[in-house]
Amino acid sequence: MFSLENASFFLSVDPQRNLFSVAPRQKNAPSLKDVHFSVRYRRGGTWYQLEENLQASVDAPSDEASIHGELRTRMVRFGPNRHGLTIEMTFALPRALPLLFWRMKIRHTGNRPVSLGRIELLRVGFISASQARPRRNGPGYPRGDYVFPLKGAVPAFFSNGWGSWNYTGTMGFTEHFHRTRFGWFNGPMRVNPGTPQPRADGRFASDMFGVLGDRANRGGLLLGFLSQKEHFGSLEVLTNPLSRALSLWANGDETQLEPGGEMVTDWACLQSVHLDVADALGPYLDAVARENGLPAEVDAEIPVGWCSWYEYFQHISAEVIRMNLAQAARFSDQVNLDLIQVDDGWQAQIGDWDRFSPAFPNGAAPLAQQIRSEGFKPGLWLAPFILHPRSRLAADQPDWILRNRLGLPVNAGFVWNTFTRALDISRPEVLAHAVNVVRRASEDWGNTYLKLDFLYAGALGGRRADRTRSRAKILRNAFEEIRKAVGPEITLLGCGCPLGPAIGLFDAMRINADVAPYWFPRFLGHERIFRREPDFPSARNAIQNALTRAPLHRRWWVNDPDCLLIRPDSDLSPAEVRSLATVIALTGGSVLLSDDLTKLPPERLKMAQQLLPPIGKRPEIQDWFDSAMPARVRIDLEGAAGRWHLLVRFNWTDRPADLSIDLQDFQLDPSRSYALREFWTGEVRTVEGEATLFTGIAPHGCVLAAVRPISGAPMYVGSELHVSQGLEVTGWEPFQHGVRLTFGIAPGRDGCIVLRLPEKPAGEGIEDLGDGFYVFRVNLRLESRFEIRYA
Ligand code: 9PG
Numbered sequence: 018m019f020s021l022e023n024a025s026f027f028l029s030v031d032p033q034r035n036l037f038s039v040a041p042r043q044k045n046a047p048s049l050k051d052v053h054f055s056v057r058y059r060r061g062g063t064w065y066q067l068e069e070n071l072q073a074s075v076d077a078p079s080d081e082a083s084i085h086g087e088l089r090t091r092m093v094r095f096g097p098n099r100h101g102l103t104i105e106m107t108f109a110l111p112r113a114l115p116l117l118f119w120r121m122k123i124r125h126t127g128n129r130p131v132s133l134g135r136i137e138l139l140r141v142g143f144i145s146a147s148q149a150r151p152r153r154n155g156p157g158y159p160r161g162d163y164v165f166p167l168k169g170a171v172p173a174f175f176s177n178g179w180g181s182w183n184y185t186g187t188m189g190f191t192e193h194f195h196r197t198r199f200g201w202f203n204g205p206m207r208v209n210p211g212t213p214q215p216r217a218d219g220r221f222a223s224d225m226f227g228v229l230g231d232r233a234n235r236g237g238l239l240l241g242f243l244s245q246k247e248h249f250g251s252l253e254v255l256t257n258p259l260s261r262a263l264s265l266w267a268n269g270d271e272t273q274l275e276p277g278g279e280m281v282t283d284w285a286c287l288q289s290v291h292l293d294v295a296d297a298l299g300p301y302l303d304a305v306a307r308e309n310g311l312p313a314e315v316d317a318e319i320p321v322g323w324c325s326w327y328e329y330f331q332h333i334s335a336e337v338i339r340m341n342l343a344q345a346a347r348f349s350d351q352v353n354l355d356l357i358q359v360d361d362g363w364q365a366q367i368g369d370w371d372r373f374s375p376a377f378p379n380g381a382a383p384l385a386q387q388i389r390s391e392g393f394k395p396g397l398w399l400a401p402f403i404l405h406p407r408s409r410l411a412a413d414q415p416d417w418i419l420r421n422r423l424g425l426p427v428n429a430g431f432v433w434n435t436f437t438r439a440l441d442i443s444r445p446e447v448l449a450h451a452v453n454v455v456r457r458a459s460e461d462w463g464n465t466y467l468k469l470d471f472l473y474a475g476a477l478g479g480r481r482a483d484r485t486r487s488r489a490k491i492l493r494n495a496f497e498e499i500r501k502a503v504g505p506e507i508t509l510l511g512c513g514c515p516l517g518p519a520i521g522l523f524d525a526m527r528i529n530a531d532v533a534p535y536w537f538p539r540f541l542g543h544e545r546i547f548r549r550e551p552d553f554p555s556a557r558n559a560i561q562n563a564l565t566r567a568p569l570h571r572r573w574w575v576n577d578p579d580c581l582l583i584r585p586d587s588d589l590s591p592a593e594v595r596s597l598a599t600v601i602a603l604t605g606g607s608v609l610l611s612d613d614l615t616k617l618p619p620e621r622l623k624m625a626q627q628l629l630p631p632i633g634k635r636p637e638i639q640d641w642f643d644s645a646m647p648a649r650v651r652i653d654l655e656g657a658a659g660r661w662h663l664l665v666r667f668n669w670t671d672r673p674a675d676l677s678i679d680l681q682d683f684q685l686d687p688s689r690s691y692a693l694r695e696f697w698t699g700e701v702r703t704v705e706g707e708a709t710l711f712t713g714i715a716p717h718g719c720v721l722a723a724v725r726p727i728s729g730a731p732m733y734v735g736s737e738l739h740v741s742q743g744l745e746v747t748g749w750e751p752f753q754h755g756v757r758l759t760f761g762i763a764p765g766r767d768g769c770i771v772l773r774l775p776e777k778p779a780g781e782g783i784e785d786l787g788d789g790f791y792v793f794r795v796n797l798r799l800e801s802r803f804e805i806r807y808a
Contacts, residue, residue, distance in 0.1 A: 019075060021089055021108055025115035025289055028108060032073030032093050036161070037108075039117065041289035044166060045236025047229060049141055049263075051161035056123060057134030059271065060100055064134065067102050071095035084307045087112040101127020101276070109284075115300050117287040118243065121267075124279045132484075133269030135211075136248070138285040139240065142262025144253050163263050167234040172256040174221040175228035175237075175642060178562070179209040179249075180473050180515045181527040183224075184551035185565040187642050189232065190219040190256035195551035195645075206430035206471075206513065207552055210478035211268030212251040219257040225517045226301065227252045229263065230292055230642055237290035237642070239301050240265050243308040244283045245517025249476070249489045270478075270487040284308065295637040295651075295684075302572045309521035315571045317524050319631040320466065320508065320607040322356025322394070327532065327580050327611035331362035331433075334376030335384055344614040346391045351765040352626045354610070356466055357388045358396030367400060367433060368408030370454045385463040396466030397458050400513075401451040402495075403429050403474040404438040411438055417447045419479040427479040432471070439474035443483035443491045448498060456502040465507055469499070469523075472514040493518035510577055516569075525575040525607060529562035530554060532579040532597070532611075534587030536717060556582075556589055557646075557717075560600050564647040567604040570635045576606035581628070583621045584612040592718030595697050598624055599665055599721050602740045603650050605634045626766055627740045636663075639683065644669075651683050657759070658733035658746040661725040668714045676720050679708040689726045692773050692790070694735030694742060696721040701734060701771055701790050703727065729775055731756045734790060736770040738763045738797070748802070755806035760797050767796035776807035 020029040030037040039049040055068035076092040088109040096103035105122040121138055125131065141161035165172065172190040184195045196214040197207055208214060213222045221227070226241025240263070242250035248267035255262040267282040274280055288301040303313065323345055325333050338359055345354045363381060365372035373380050385395035404411045404418065406426075411418060419427045419439040429437040442448045458464050475495055476488040483491070492515060500509065500522045511519045512527040519526060531554035537544050538553035552558055563578035570576035578601050583594055601608060608631045617625075636652040650665040664683050668674040680687040691704040695711070697719075702709055704724070711720045723735040723742035731751050735742035739762070748759025755778070758770075772778075773789045784792035795803065 019091065021078070021091055021110050023089070023110040023112055023117075026110065026117045026287065028110065028117060030091075030093060030108065032075055032095070035069060035071055035073065035095060039287060041238065043236055043289040043291065045231060045234040046289040047163045047165050047231070047236070047238045049139070049161070049163050051141065053137070053140045053161055054104070054106065054121065055137045055140070056102070056104065056121075057137075057269070058102065059132040059134065060129055065100070067096070067098055067104065071098060071104070085111045085114060085116070085304055088118070097126055100129075100131065101125060102131070114304065115288055116304055118284045120282045120284045122279055122281045123274065125274045125276055128276055130273050130275050132271040132273055133280060134271060136267040136269050136282055137264060138267065138282065139263065139265040142255060142260070144255065144262045144264045163229070163261055165231045165234070167231065167236075169233050170258075171232040172258070173230055173232050173642060174223070174254050174256055175230070176221050176223040177226055178552065179207070179212060179224040181512050182530045182552045183207055184558075185562050186645050188221055188645060190258070192645075193218050194221045197550055197552065198546070199550070202431050204430075205428055205477055206432070206473060209249055209251065209268075209515070211249055211270070213253055215253065219255060221254050221256065223252040225250050227254065228290055228298070228642070229254055229256070230290060232292075232643060235292040237292055239286075239288040239290050239298060241286050241301060242267070242283045242517070243286050243305050244520070245489045245515070246493050247281060247283045247490055248487045249515065249517065250283065250285070268487065268489075271484070272487050273484045292642045295639075296568070297641075298568050302568055305520060306572045309573075311521050311573070315574060317575050319575055319605070319633045320356050320510075320525060320577070320609065321629060321631060322354045322358060322396070322609055323614065324358045324360055324580055324609045324611045325362070326360035326398075327534070327582055328584075328613045329362070333359065333362040335379065336376075338384060339387065341614045342388055342391055342393065345393065348622065349392070352622060353629055354393065356394045356396050356609070358398065358466060358468060358609070359384065360398040360468070361400075361470075363397070366405050366408040367437070368404035368410040370399060370401070371457070372409075380462070381458070381464070382462040389463065394466055395464045396468060397462070397464040398468040398470060399455060399458055400471040400474070401454045401469060402440050402442060403471040404440060405433060406435055406438055417441060417444065417450075419477060419481065421479055427477050429471075429474045429477060437474070439477050439479070441479070441481050442475045442495045443481040443486060448495055451495065452498045452502045455499050459503045459507045466510065467503070467507060468510045468512055469514070470512040472511060472519075476515055476518075489515070489518050496522040512577075516573070520573045523574050525577045526573065527577045527579060528566040528569060529579055530558035532556055532559040532582060534582050534584065534589055536589060536593055556593055556597055560597060561646055563600050563604050563606075564638050564650070565641060567636055567638050570605050572635075576604060577609075578604055578606045580609045580611035581625065582612060583610070583617065583624050585618060585621055590715060590717070592715035594624070596667060596717055596719045598628060598740070599719050602628045602632055603636050603652055603663060603665060605632055605636065607631070627737065630762055632741050632744065649682065654741055654743055656744050656746055658743050658749045659725065661723055661743055663741065664722045664724055665719055667717075667719045669717060671716050673713050673715055675710055675712045676714050677708040677710045678704070678720060678722055678724075680704070681707060685724070691724045692727050692732060692734045693722050693724050694771055696723065696735070696737070696740060696742060699737060699769065701786055703788055727773065731775060732773045734771040734773050737768040738766050738770065738795075755804060758803045758805065760795070760801045763797055764801070765798055767794070767798065769793070770795055772805065774805070774807065778805050779808045780805070
């Protein structure tokens with residue numbers, strides 16, 4: 018027995034019993050007792066489990082410097098077993114972080130190659146799918162357990178989807194996992210083949226990381242991996258209080274390990290979680306960023322622009338793009354877009370990226386050139402790893418297509434009304450082809466922003482030419498080659514992309530399902546059976562992950578929350594459009610329009626204007642662990658006009674509801690009074706006491722309030738100029754009988770601003786709301802500096 022500890026964890030390892038236990042110091046976080054680790058492997062035609070009763074030897078502890086600061090590490094060697102396999106488990110506790118790391122190395126000194134299945138780094142309890150059969154009557158088979166230390170635990174699990182589009186959110190122990198009902202159809206696009214899709218209530222799975230927590234006592238434990246360079250990592254958990262189990266594993270993907278070879282996993286990681294701390298997952302997410310070579314904060318520019326997909330889908334033409342480009346140029350003094358991104362539809366066929374659709378007779382280069390000459394950044398969509406079965410490439414290079422054991426092409430998902438195919442990018446010549454497709458789009462055609470889509474197709478299950486590398490490793494390598502080929506200056510947006518292997522290589526990442534001009538998912542006009550699909554295109558599903566994955570923003574990349582649809586003739590109600598705009602604005606990522614720009618009426622265009630420039634900051638999603646769809650967001654802002662908070666509450670029910678902004682809920686001091694301005698209605702209030710109620714909020718609507726503590730001094734209360742209700746102010750100089758105000762970032766707009774003043778201001782056209790609140794109309798096209806004087 019030995020132990021390692023830091024301020025957050027006490028780890029004890031029992032080499033003789035091949036077990037370890039973990040006790041978080043945090044009083045309400047679950048502890049792990051008698052944790053098993055194991056490797057499934059195939060030798061010849063038989064599967065084995067490398068697990069029990071291995072001879073152990075322990076190295077001396079050592080202190081090492083690392084990118085995570087000083088680590089106290091200790092290695093234990095188990096084996097070799099009868100087939101010559103040895104496991105080396107290295108435990109590492111960072112001295113100054115609330116984290117615990119460990120990883121496994123497998124050395125093969127036997128005489129026949131083996132194929133690796135699940136490499137289980139942690140298991141407590143019995144999960145049948147982990148194939149670790151407990152021999153009921155075996156010699157005291159220790160099952161292990163996880164334990165919530167406090168009484169009355171209400172377990173829940175935060176699950177992260179595999180790729181960009183896939184459902185992420187928290188589910189309570191009486192609920193069931195949010196899985197697709199159409200897996201046979203579109204499973205490849207949605208599900209990591211290594212991650213189970215449980216059906217039973219209280220049984221959940223996750224990719225890369227997940228959080229097991231106690232909603233009642235507010236503690237939790239994050240389990241995950243620091244990177245996905247070696248393998249895709251998966252989790253499964255049983256949260257039923259009567260049958261608890263937990264498993265974290267690296268997917269070996271049946272990669273071959275030759276005699277004399279070795280294989281190492283990415284670092285597994287534990288973090289104890291305070292559910293009520295604003296940035297609960299910060300320590301883990303930051304460690305992942307460091308592990309993938311990223312700085313503490315990704316300070317890339319936030320993309321702002323227009324994308325062709327959600328208005329035209331594949332029916333685009335050079336003409337349609339030019340028309341929207343011209344319109345964007347026309348209103349650029351009011352709505353300042355930067356990027357014009359051509360989506361799916363320019364190419365002759367999915368897979369044939371060197372030939373063009375007849376609607377693009379001159380190809381992509383002249384269009385990019387024209388976009389640039391109008392002062393915009395040209396962007397192009399590509400899906401370099403997926404193929405239409407009728408593409409020329411599929412016919413010309415049948416060997417490049419990923420196949421299964423029977424030699425049949427692997428289904429890459431039902432898209433574009435067909436069952437698609439994937440490239441086997443483990444073959445150097447195939448990868449070189451895919452990389453060249455991307456390189457050509459930037460270097461030869463002049464696009465500086467590339468939306469690389471359907472990237473999961475590079476990591477499907479199948480029999481690859483190279484059987485020594487896992488799916489994650491092959492995908493990571495492909496991303497590295499793409500980045501090398503385009504250079505550091507090109508903005509790469511990942512889409513349909515398994516998240517882990519992309520970290521550190523993409524500038525921006527789609528983190529949600531496609532948006533749509535309707536709320537619930539539908540397909541061919543039907544809503545009923547698709548309504549509960551967790552990641553089919555719909556405004557609801559897009560909003561879901563935009564909120565639950567907000568903590569990734571500026572840590573792993575710039576989040577792309579998909580497009581803002583503001584056309585008046587959609588099936589989204591005005592309240593739903595406002596919620597979509599609120600989510601996109603408050604989660605800080607890309608702001609992309611995707612309507613026919615020539616048809617947007619002024620009042621809708623104004624919404625786009627109000628979102629620009631983007632706030633860009635990462636918000637707090639306050640109830641991320643408490644509701645499947647978070648409904649409470651806070652962001653703290655600071656500018657020339659002081660510091661303030663934006664507070665949001667959503668009504669995700671299907672009926673009108675009353676919503677209260679409760680100061681305590683938002684961790685604000687209820688003994689102070691605050692000035693509040695609701696953005697979408699312009700309503701102004703003084704909030705005294707604990708809460709303030711907004712009645713009759715429409716279904717799927719929201720309240721977006723700017724809140725500032727009241728002092729006697731003159732104060733900026735908010736405006737309709739910018740969604741932040743304050744960042745538009747770049748100068749604020751109170752003097753004895755008034756205040757001088759400068760607006761910086763909002764040229765070309767006009768509208769109301771609200772101030773709270775100690776005395777009545779002099780001048781025309783000022784509306785007195787009482788209680789010291791005054792509304793002024795400003796027109797920034799005419800002037801941007803104002804002096805307000807008291808009588
Ligand atoms: C272009 C589009 C857009 C969009 C991407 C991606 O069949 N499906 O389930 C399905 C899911 C997503 C999808 C298309 C089809 O959209 O997210 O922004 O670029 O491809 O084809």
